[in-house]
Amino acid sequence: MSVLRFSSPKAALTNNSCSWKFHEYIPSSWETYWFSNIDKFQYEVCSILARSDQVNITIDVLLRIISFQKEIFDTNSQRMSIDNQFSKMHYRGICSNKEYNASQLIEPLVGLIRDPLTICPHIPSVSSNLYLHGEFALQSKRFLLLAPSSPFQIDPSLTINIASLAPWLYTSGSQKILIDIGSSYFKSRNENTAEIGTKWFYDYFKEKSIRFNRIIAYEYEKLETRRVWDELPDDVYSIYTFINVGVEVEMEKFNPWKMLEAIAKPDDYVVIKLDIDKPPLESALMKQLLGKKNPAKYLIDELFFEKHISDNRKSKEDKLKDSYELFTKLRQYGIRMHG
Template identity: 30%
Template sequence: MSLLDFSRMPRRAIILTYAIILALVFVGVYNFGQLPDILRGSSFEAPPYGQKDTPPPPGHEPPPAHESPKPAEGQYCKWVFDKYESSAYEDEWFQEVPNVQPTTPDGTNICKAQQAEKHVAASRAIVGRAINLTAIDPKIQWKTYDTMPTTTLDPADQYMSRMYYRRVCYNEEKREFYPASGHGIQLIEPLFGMLRDPFDLWCGSDKLTIENYPNTNPGQSKHHILPQGFAPYTYTTKAAGVESTEWRTHGIPPWHSFLRPVYNEQVGTTFSTPQNIHVDLGSSYFGGWTKASSAASGQWFYDNYHARGQRFNRFVAVEVETLDDTEAYEQVPADLIGIYTLMNIGLTMGEDKLNAVEMIKRIVKPEDFFVLKLDIDSAPIEEPILQNLLADDPENGGASALIDELMYEHHVNFWPMNGPWRIASTSKKDGDLLTSYNLFRDLRRKGIRAHSWP
């Protein structure tokens, strides 16, 4: 008997079958009806962004508007990555780095280069802005889209680089997405200097200074990083360019995650809901390396994502160094118990069940918001992971399409970092600072908010 051969089914079974199908259809329609307006079609019209005669900042004009079909009423729309744009200041450093990356303190090194007047001013603007954005009252959370009021950009934002996004809408008949009107922008810290906080201790007497600097984690400062929830963004669903006068400094942008359409012959199209997932490769304890709180990566991700309203559904910590289970879980907050998983074993990039990239593919779905931290201090594992991400095809199952944000400490040979990284100054196999610049820019060009982790 086929699945729905009613002629051979008892009357009571037929009634029950109809009831189940109607319930499933109702749930699918109801859930779609609850979508935020920014994820629906023409039922939402964004307000105009500022005065029409107000141009965007020089060098940051929005991408040209394209004629795109207008979404049908109630049609589901999502946002996808479009392009990465380096700031003019980032471009300056790409030109300067090849001349300031010796492997010894002799000559013009990166610490000396950062002391140029223009770099001192820029560093203070960039890090000062990042500190101010991330120092927002811890009680403020963003659990839904666009919870913060709009404002104008800060003068320091001219130094920031930009991630661009565009909107696509779903045609249920053709079961495919098509280009639609709308585009958005989100800021990200530029690639500059030694790709670390220039006010941290690594340059010794040559380090830069800034007034009221919160020197809370010497050697492990993350003040230069702009996580997505703290990075100003703006968008419009119209074809016109995004003006510069209405930005949100904090919160969840519409490209944070999305719903994935799933077609079923019995009930039609339903939408799978996203999860928030964090995988920490090289986690140590939640509270830091053997209780060294300055290096507490687990706590940092908890504070900057989970505690801000983007609660993790899964939190996977991977550490090859043997940890004490009891001590490890004592450091985990109560609201992560059952969500936090400690894998106290090393992963590989071989053809086995512990392959790191394949594990990510099993855990993460395309619609999820996924934050990956990679700091294993083992180039034979880290480099293959990064090269896999750079070489894969995000449109055909590549893991790079799954990653929204990446925190990575790239160990290369330049002074003064080759000392603490235990890289011989004569080594030729580890690459140089320009290698790191190119790596992070290439990752960003694939749509990953890639940050240099300390």
């Protein structure tokens, strides 16, 4: 897989006398194996994942991510050989006229770009306690490695206090912003506590002692206004903006990228979730984000999106290969892209 390099306005992150710049995205050998064979693999994902060589890697990586998710990454944590199966985001920095290189792990793009032990039939050799069930399987979050929990290395070692977010993602005093496109109610839609909704992000970051400065929620379906606000925790009420209107591709006031450009700066930490269950609109928004003249992509740090695809060879709908290509392009722009 070729590796592209992009410079961006996000490059000038100044943190404790250091200036950081995203350099490149390097996929792991495991991800490269899948990407290189995706033309064939996309029609037989489950059978490939069930092979013994894939099962062993899957379990080790999954358990490693689960352990990472429990806390903020400690720079003194012991590194393990399985970490080589993770892909990496690379950065370059200058601190007091001295150059530094840094890398941070991210979950590899493999299988259906989601928890490999979901969707497909259970594998006999895999312990039953590693499987989730029902909505918790469909909405599994176990294979998501967000920045606060993600291991990173700086070379040579840098003697500065590392905050809860790596210095290339966030500058002290800047904003932490969450934009939930397709939010429904804060807690969940239809009492589905398994879904990745606003509350899940709130809980994850609160556990890591990270508080958003602003949360913007878009929802097309008309919601009960009183319930919308009643579900909010006290510390969210003052930072929450609810827009009960669907997002639009036109670069007007209901376009999420235009909103992002208006409220965010390059040194803010920006998390976006896009899930509106309207594949044509979702695809149009992602295509728009990748546009050469769209600066919004340089403002996003983490993006959660599940692309709708077909495994029918004769269908003209997008295939799994299109998801791999989209996610790779966005990671090559410095976005921690998650499925």
